[in-house]
Amino acid sequence: MKRETPWIQGSGASLWRPCKDHLSDEPDSMLISITISNGFTDISNGRLPGKTPAGPGRTRYDWALSYPINNYNATFCFGKYAHFDDVYISGKDTLTLNYYAMPYHLEMAKAMFAQVKLMLACFERHFGKYSPESAGH
Known part of the structure; x- marks a missing residue:
């Protein structure tokens, strides 16, 4: 039996x-x-420019x-x-690909997200280049 871990969305x-x-409204x-x-x-x-200690046993994430x-x-x-x-390279541009999964689904997530580069190439072919200044994927 898999042990579930807490998460909040x-x-x-x-x-x-x-x-x-x-x-x-769009800031x-x-x-x-x-x-x-x-x-x-x-x-x-x-993008995650940094993490900062925020007191005993706490960390602040800044996105x-x-x-x-x-x-x-x-x-x-x-x-x-x-x-x-991972990274997606398109011409001279490199797009950062970051993935997060529950540890008990890690191998399944790696198999599923292996399709992302193909998806991005398809989207670029049909809709144009993904902005290299974007936040990544």
């Missing part, structure tokens, strides 16, 4: 933070800072977005995740 912007929660950038107990991992939108995003799409999850990464 923060959906619904106005439930978690004060904001103007309107469909037409042009955002800094999302979440402080959690050590041993847990925070996942959010954007930076440098592009417009709807409030309702800016979210977070935290739990005891396993992390792995």
Whole structure:
């Protein structure tokens, strides 16, 4: 039997933070800072420029977005995740691919996410290049 690990997903912007929660509102950038107990991992939108100790047994994760995003799409999850990464190279551009999965699903996640590079190549062929300045995948 697999041992489940706790996790939380923060959906619904106005439930978690004060904001103007309107469909037409798109802030042009955002800094999302979440402080959690050590041993847990925070996942959010954007790039993770750093983690900072935040008192005994706690760490603050700071995620930076440098592009417009709807409030309702800016979210977070935290739990005891396993992390792995890769890169997608398209011409001269390199896109960072970060993946998080529950440790007991790690091998299944690696098999599933192996398809991402093919998906990105297909999307580029049909919709144009993915912005290299983006937050990654």
